[in-house]
Amino acid sequence: MDNRRKFIKNSAIITGLAAVGGTYSTVLAANRNKNSGKLILRYKPYTLQLKHVFTISSNSRTTTPVVLTELEYNGVIGYGEASMPPYLGESHETVLKFLAQVDLTKFGDPFDMEDILDYVDQIAPHNPAAKASVDIALHDLVGKIMNEPWYKIWGYNASKTPYTSYTIGIDTPEVVRQKVKEAEPYKILKVKLGRETDKLMINTIREVTDKPITVDVNQGWKDKKFALDMAFWLKEKGIIFVEQPMPKEMLDETAWLTEHSPLPIMADEAVQRLEDVLKVHQVYSGINIKLMKSTGMREAHKMLELARALNMKVMLGCMTETSCAISAASQLAPMVDWADLDGSLLISNDVYQGTQVIDGKVTLHDRPGIGITKV
Template sequence: MAAAFSFSPYATLLAAGKTTTHRTGKFVLRYKPYTLELKHVFTIAAGSRSTTPVVLTELEFDGIVGYGEASMPPYLGESHESVQSFLAKVDLSAFNDPFLVEQLLDYVDHIEAGNPAAKASIDIALHDLVGKMIKQPWYRIWGYNPQHTPDTSFTIGIDEPEVVREKVREASPYKILKVKLGLDTDKMMIETIREVTDKPLCVDVNQGWKKKAFALEMAHWLAERGVVFLEQPMPKEQVDDNAWLTERSPIPTIGDEAVQRLPDVQKAYGVYHGINIKLMKCTGMREAHKMAELARALDMKVMLGCMTETSCAISAAAQLSPVVDWADLDGALLIGNDVYQGMLVQEGKVILPPRPGIGISKL
C-alpha cells in the first residue's frame, strides 16, 4: 500500500530525517534516511566523496524485528528520495508467512524496475527476520563453515603519496590491500605503497583504462609487483576488449560494474575470470547466493564486495564469505558513524558472529 502522505509532506519528512512507519498486513516496515561519514575522502577513477547516503530499514513480524540497509554510492543512481519512494510502495499484506522468501522477494523485485539497493534493504531485513525466527545465522542455514571465511582486503583510495602512506600504515592489521587505480597516478600509487609494505595487493580500476594494449601492459607491470587480481580494468561496454585482456592477462580479471545481477554472471563467462558480487547491485542476499552458486558451476572466481555501508549490510554479505575466493568487506571500517555491531575482522580475517539472522546488534 502507498504511504499515507502526499509528496510534499514526504519531502518534509525526508528533510527532517525521521523514521517512516507503515503497516503492511502482518508486517510493519520502518525506514529512515542516514548519512555515512567517511574517515578519509574516498577517491576512485570516477570522482571523490566524503559521505554516502543510506536508508536503514526494519521489518517486523510478530514482535521480531529484522534489520536492513540500502547504500547509494553515486554510480548506482539511487538516493534517499528514490529509496524511500520505492519503500512507500511495498505492500506485504498478501503475505502472512515470512518464510515465503522467494515469493515475497519476487513481489518486491517486480514492484518496478531498477532500485537494487532499495530492494536489498527489504531482502536483508527479511533474511535477518527469518534467521531470528528460527534462531540460526544464515551461514548455517546455507550450510557454510564459518571457519572457512577468507581474509578481507582493506581499500586504499587514490590520494597524494603521504596520505597513501598513512592509509597503508592504518591498514597494518590487514593481510591484503585493495588499491584504487584508473588515473594517471597508477604507478605512483603502487610504488608508494611498496615503499611501506610488501603485502599482496589487488587493484580496482573502476573502468578507468580505455585501451586494451595499455591494460595488458599494466597487468604485467602489476603482476611483477605482487598484485593478485585486477578488477574491472576497462569500461563494461568494451566486452571484446575485456575478453581479449582476460585471455592474455598474467593475473585474474574480475567483473564488477559489468556484473550487476544474476543474468550478468553467464554473460561474464569468458569475458572475465571471475565476478564481484555486491548486495546493493544484485538486490540482496537471495540473489547474491544464486550468483555465487552459478559462478562456481561455471568454474569462475568469486569475489564478495561491498559499498560504503554500516555493519548491517556488511554482515549480511559476510554470510556468503565462506564460499568465496576473495572478500572486500571493509565498507563499515571506512566510516566513523556505524550504528550496528556485527561481522568482525581479526588479524585480517572475516569473523562471523554466531548471532541469528545476519548477526548484528544495535550499538
C-alpha cells in the same frame, strides 16, 4: 564472439540454474512459523561519514547516503540497509519513493521468501539497493525466527572465511602512506587505480609494505594493450588480480585481455544480477558480488552458486555500508575466493555491531539472522 556467447549461454543455463534451484524452498519449508501476524516495514534515511575523502577513477566523496530498514513480525525485528554511492544512480529520494510502494501486509508468513522478494522485485525496474534493504531485513527476520545464522542455514563452514582487503583510495603519496599505516591489521590491500598516477600509487605503497595487493580500476583504462602492459607491470609488483580494468561495454576487448593477462581479470560494474553472470562468463576470470547490486542476499547466493558451477572465481564486495549490510554479505564469505568487506571500517558513525574482522580475517559468529545488534 556472438556465436561463442550464444553457446555459452545455452549450455550454462542448464548447469547454473540446476545449481541454484530449490535451495530456499527446501530449507524453509521445514522451518515454517505458523503464528499469525503482519509484516511491518519501517525505514529512515541516514548519512554515513567517511573517515577519509574516498576517491576512485571517476569521483570523490566524503559521505554516502543510506536508508536503514526494519521488518517486524510478531515482535521479532529484522534489520536491513540500502547504501547508495551517487555514481550508481540511487539516492535517499529514490529509495524512499520505492519503499513507500512496498506493501507487505498481503503476506502473512515471512517464510514465503520467494513470493515476497519476487513481489518486491516486480514493483519497479532497477532500484537494486532499495530492494536489497527489504531482502536483508527479511533474511535477518527469518534467521532470527529460526534462531540460526544464515551461513549455517546455507550449510557453510565459518572457519573457511577469507581475509578481507582494506581499500586505499586514490590520493597523494603522503595520504597513501598514512592509509597504509592505518591498514596495518589487514593482510591484503585493495588499491584504487584508473588515473595517470597509477604507477605512483603502487610504488608509494611498495615503499612501505610488501603485503599482497588487489587493484580496482573502476573502468578507468580505455585501451586493451595499455591494460595488458599494466597487468604485466602489476604482476611484477605482487598484485593478485585486476578488477574492472576497462569500461563494462568493452566485452570483446576484455575477453582478449583476460586471455592474455598474467593476472585474473574480475568483473564488477560489468555484472550486477544473476542474468549478468552468463554474459561475462569467459569474458572475465570471475565476478565481484555485491548485495547493493544484486538486490540482496537471495540473488547474491544464486549468483555465487552459478559462478561456481561455471568454474569462475568469486569475490565478495561491498559499498560504503554499516555493519548491517556487511554482516549480511559475510554470510556468503565461506564460499568465496576473495573478500572486500571493509565498508563499515571506512566510516565513523556505524549504528550496528556485527561481523568482525579479527587479524584481518572475516569472522562469523553464532548470532541468528545476519548477526547484528544495535550500537
